[in-house]
Every structure is written in structure tokens, then in C-alpha cells.
Amino acid sequence: DTGVSQDPRHKITKRGQNVTFRCDPISEHNRLYWYRQTLGQGPEFLTYFQNEAQLEKSRLLSDRFSAERPKGSFSTLEIQRTEQGDSAMYLCASSLLGGTPPHEQYFGPGTRLTVT
């Protein structure tokens, strides 16, 4: 399978703990995106990378959140000192290099985070 993969698929953690998620994009894709989806809502943009450069961060991304894409391939999203409000599905997507018109984004299966 050469699609976007995410690990783990599910994570249960206690409030105050740190968690890290991994995303492996489609290999030839330069852009990688993170979104968050809560129940009954559409995904909300968090941040995106072009190769290893983080180009934009949403105001939703508090100081407790950090994302990296060190070699322009896989990416990690870390949440420090988790709160119950962080419980959500975290989706990763990738696409070919952006431009006009934009390319479609391909999504991974997501990591479901539950903070108890």
C-alpha cells in the first residue's frame, strides 16, 4: 500500500501526559498537512510542511503542540501536557508540490486520541 500511513491508529492517555504521532506521506509528495477532527465536525487545519519547512501554523495550534518533518519525509506531531479537549482524530494528508491550481490532498486513516 503506497498511501498515507499514520501510527498509532489509537492512543489513550491520561491528562498531563505527552503523546507523539507519526505520519508517513506518499513518497513523491512534497507537502504534508495535519488536521484535527472532532465528532460531528469537519477537519480543521493545524499546520503544513513543504519538504522540511513548516510553512503555516493555525491559531488552533497552541504552544503545547509541535510538529516536525526533519528530513522532508515522515512527520511527527507532539502534544505536551495533554488536556481532555485534545481528544480528537488527528489526520495527516499529503500532496504534490503546491501551486495554482492546487493539487488534491490524500489523507491517512488518522490517529484517534482519547485523553482521560
Added chain:
Amino acid sequence: AQSVAQPEDQVNVAEGNPLTVKCTYSVSGNPYLFWYVQYPNRGLQFLLKYITGDNLVKGSYGFEAEFNKSQTSFHLKKPSALVSDSALYFCASNQGGKLIFGQGTELSVKP
């Protein structure tokens, strides 16, 4: 700010009947619009996109969407619904590289 709205939380259709899932948009400049489908406990799957050109866009699984600039709409359609089409559908607009999603419409197709 750009936004996308899906006015119906749920659409119910009988198998074999045509289906429409509605989407309206508010964007500045050229709209780049997408439809995605989400099955339970899975990520989003790309269905189709409107970039420019023909107002009727054909996509995966027999779906199509009609872009209407005067009504600022991009409704998803299928001539004959299948039970397996039952899922959550999202309309989205690309704003500077990131997708802005509507709240989603749950499609239920009954036999």
C-alpha cells in the same frame, strides 16, 4: 475569510434514486473546491475537484458535482444511489494550500 457550508446534516435516499448533497461557498478570487467521503473510522477519500473549466465535474464511484458561480454552489450528485454510498461527505475549499471544510453531510441510502 473563506468558508464552506453544507446546509444539510443528513440526507436520506432510497437505493436507485438520484442523490444530491449540497455545498455553498464563500471565497475571494478563484474557488478551488473539493469533495471528500469518509467511511466510519477511516480517513477521507478524494472524490473530485473543481479547478476551472467545465461546470460539471466527474469523479470517482460515479459521482459528479456541478459548479454554479451565480449561486456560489458546488453540489455533489449521483444519478443512482447505492447502499454502499452511505457515508459522511465533506465539501472543502483550498485556501492558500490548506483545506477549509464544511461540517459534513451524512448520507444514508436505504434498500
